[in-house]
Amino acid sequence: MAEFTVDPRIEAASVWIGELSLCQVRLQKDARFPWLVLLPRRAGLTELTELSEAEHAELRRDLHVAEQMARRAAEVMGQPVTKLNIANLGNIVAQLHIHVIARHPQDAAWPGPVWGHGTPEAFASAQKTEVVGALKSLIAPA
Amino acid sequence: MAEFTVDPRIEAASVWIGELSLCQVRLQKDARFPWLVLLPRRAGLTELTELSEAEHAELRRDLHVAEQMARRAAEVMGQPVTKLNIANLGNIVAQLHIHVIARHPQDAAWPGPVWGHGTPEAFASAQKTEVVGALKSLIAPA
Numbered sequence: 001m002a003e004f005t006v007d008p009r010i011e012a013a014s015v016w017i018g019e020l021s022l023c024q025v026r027l028q029k030d031a032r033f034p035w036l037v038l039l040p041r042r043a044g045l046t047e048l049t050e051l052s053e054a055e056h057a058e059l060r061r062d063l064h065v066a067e068q069m070a071r072r073a074a075e076v077m078g079q080p081v082t083k084l085n086i087a088n089l090g091n092i093v094a095q096l097h098i099h100v101i102a103r104h105p106q107d108a109a110w111p112g113p114v115w116g117h118g119t120p121e122a123f124a125s126a127q128k129t130e131v132v133g134a135l136k137s138l139i140a141p142a
Numbered sequence: 143m144a145e146f147t148v149d150p151r152i153e154a155a156s157v158w159i160g161e162l163s164l165c166q167v168r169l170q171k172d173a174r175f176p177w178l179v180l181l182p183r184r185a186g187l188t189e190l191t192e193l194s195e196a197e198h199a200e201l202r203r204d205l206h207v208a209e210q211m212a213r214r215a216a217e218v219m220g221q222p223v224t225k226l227n228i229a230n231l232g233n234i235v236a237q238l239h240i241h242v243i244a245r246h247p248q249d250a251a252w253p254g255p256v257w258g259h260g261t262p263e264a265f266a267s268a269q270k271t272e273v274v275g276a277l278k279s280l281i282a283p284a
Binding site: 085 | 188191193195198199202205206224226228229230231233234236252253254255258
């Protein structure tokens with residue numbers, strides 16, 4: 001059985017935060033948006049509909065944690081939250097991954113989608129440490 | 143208890159196809175993309191994470207039907223399918239709705255997202271009849 005690995009493009013564009021029930025959760029390296037990426041730890045998946053019933057139920061639980069994480073990231077980044085965007089696109093990187101993004105009417109892309117909008121902005125080092133720390137504290141220790 | 147109704151902007155932008163287990167399914171009026179919209183028949187929902195465990199399991203079943211419908215719409219529209227995009231954004235219309243879109247590298251927005259990309263193109267009348275008929279035939283009669 002093939003082993004779960006993270007596509008190098010996703011690895012380069014995001015920071016490892018921790019492991020949820022089904023998914024690895026990562027913070028996108030873009031200081032414009034409180035933006036998480038969930039990767040189901042299964043090799044070879046590309047479509048959301050490939051998840052089994054049990055995996056889909058686990059994904060629901062992970063999305064609840066990810067929602068709290070995205071809201072916490074927004075808080076640390078000083079941004080309000082009006083709406084979550086939860087999406088699987090995968091047009092560029094085929095490996096199944098789900099975006100969880102906290103959005104608000106003053107953000108850089110509102111009301112449009114974030115993908116392909118402008119250029120990612122790097123986190124300042126101190127802010128990145130603060131956001132990553134806050135997110136890791138929301139994951140129960142194994 | 144408030145009654146389920148469809149936001150008038152969604153109603154204007156799409157065509158009713160039928161009712162799945164949890165969701166009403168509609169075809170977006172945009173001949174550029176095989177694009178369905180699922181609306182959970184619950185009043186007052188805005189976030190995917192507001193669905194109960196049972197509703198989320200129903201949504202999974204609906205997504206399987208919607209995937210087949212999106213692939214069938216693509217076939218009727220003469221488009222290949224490389225990837226599905228499944229997303230809840232809701233930045234403009236708050237009512238919870240999930241987009242299911244069949245994408246391919248020659249489509250108008252690839253590899254970017256479809257939302258906010260260019261201007262929707264109306265279906266020719268005959269094509270709309272054909273697509274709607276093909277989609278309705280995939281829904282089991284009540």
